[in-house]
Amino acid sequence: MRFLLIGAVRRCFGLVSICLVFSSIQQPELHAVVSSVTAFSIESHPAKCIILAGPSLFDGNDTARIDGSKSDEYERFEKGLMQYGCAHYRRRCRIRAPCCNEIFDCRHCHNESKNSIKIDTLRRHELPRHELQQVICSLCGTEQEVRQICINCGVCMGKYFCEVCKLFDDDVSKQQYHCHACGICRIGGRENFFHCSKCGCCYSKVLKNSHACVEGAMHHDCPICFEYLFESRNDVSVLPCGHTIHEKCLKEMKEHCQFACPLCSKSVCDMSKAWERLDAELATLSNSFDDKVVRILCNDCGAVSEVQFHLIAHKCHSCKSYNTRQI
Ligand SMILES: [Zn+2]
Ligand SMILES: [Zn+2]
Ligand SMILES: [Zn+2]
Ligand SMILES: [Zn+2]
Ligand SMILES: [Zn+2]
Numbered sequence: 001m002r003f004l005l006i007g008a009v010r011r012c013f014g015l016v017s018i019c020l021v022f023s024s025i026q027q028p029e030l031h032a033v034v035s036s037v038t039a040f041s042i043e044s045h046p047a048k049c050i051i052l053a054g055p056s057l058f059d060g061n062d063t064a065r066i067d068g069s070k071s072d073e074y075e076r077f078e079k080g081l082m083q084y085g086c087a088h089y090r091r092r093c094r095i096r097a098p099c100c101n102e103i104f105d106c107r108h109c110h111n112e113s114k115n116s117i118k119i120d121t122l123r124r125h126e127l128p129r130h131e132l133q134q135v136i137c138s139l140c141g142t143e144q145e146v147r148q149i150c151i152n153c154g155v156c157m158g159k160y161f162c163e164v165c166k167l168f169d170d171d172v173s174k175q176q177y178h179c180h181a182c183g184i185c186r187i188g189g190r191e192n193f194f195h196c197s198k199c200g201c202c203y204s205k206v207l208k209n210s211h212a213c214v215e216g217a218m219h220h221d222c223p224i225c226f227e228y229l230f231e232s233r234n235d236v237s238v239l240p241c242g243h244t245i246h247e248k249c250l251k252e253m254k255e256h257c258q259f260a261c262p263l264c265s266k267s268v269c270d271m272s273k274a275w276e277r278l279d280a281e282l283a284t285l286s287n288s289f290d291d292k293v294v295r296i297l298c299n300d301c302g303a304v305s306e307v308q309f310h311l312i313a314h315k316c317h318s319c320k321s322y323n324t325r326q327i
């Protein structure tokens, strides 16, 4: 029998009065009903984003038509493309951190080394990215003010370059774009995202007419790992309730049979199939508390109802959810 003894049942909904039995739900089914959608991916912080014209200008049969100086210039531009950088970016420059005056590959490299638990708390700090002023060309070593083309050797230090965010990246397959409303660069292609002013963030177009707007939804920490979501480089999901959480943290939650939003307790995905199963499971059990009535509050629809007490779970009469609590 798939039904598990109560003792073996894990706690499922954080605030549900009694643990529900989800162990009987098979994973593939669960994934099929997940309705949250990846909201956005972030690139770095903050309006002019320039992607240099790619090889299309120069390659193929057109080469013959380009005069010598242009092709020289192009060669200089492209020199070392994708060959320099760090774990975070392909780029042809390093940066001088305005905070500690040290040289790093990028601000994430700086933060990893200067803002880690290994560093004395008083000396820990993040690089104030808008204040970045100096970069060092990786090809010729010339230190200069932030710009896209090296003042000395003419190399393009980042095929994608954002003047506001001081962001350089040769890997344009990320489809970086700068969102003025967000004030930062994001990835995934401008055409695939829209900026929701109420949520205060760029969301996938898939969510345009289908997400629940929550004032400043993205301007808080992930309820699981506490990373600030707006600037997170990991994918973020918008739950049906409008709250936001890292995609990977949501996955982890589900793996631990947690199906309720940590912020508002609403179900994080369509649970109707699970509830139907639970209906069937409960029907096979005899309930020895037939006389006892309890009041419950539904975490999903907010309805209050009086139901027969049951050891396993209480079902909301309004929306059929078992995501309820006794009140
Ligand atoms: Zn620093
Ligand atoms: Zn140079
Ligand atoms: Zn930008
Ligand atoms: Zn935006
Ligand atoms: Zn919104």
Ligand SMILES: [Zn+2]
Residues within 6 Å of the ligand: 222, 223, 224, 225, 226, 227, 245, 246, 249
């Ligand atoms: Zn998280």
Ligand SMILES: [Zn+2]
Residues within 6 Å of the ligand: 239, 241, 242, 243, 261, 262, 263, 264, 265, 266
């Ligand atoms: Zn929520």
Ligand SMILES: [Zn+2]
Residues within 6 Å of the ligand: 298, 299, 300, 301, 302, 303, 316, 317, 318, 319, 320, 321
């Ligand atoms: Zn309900």
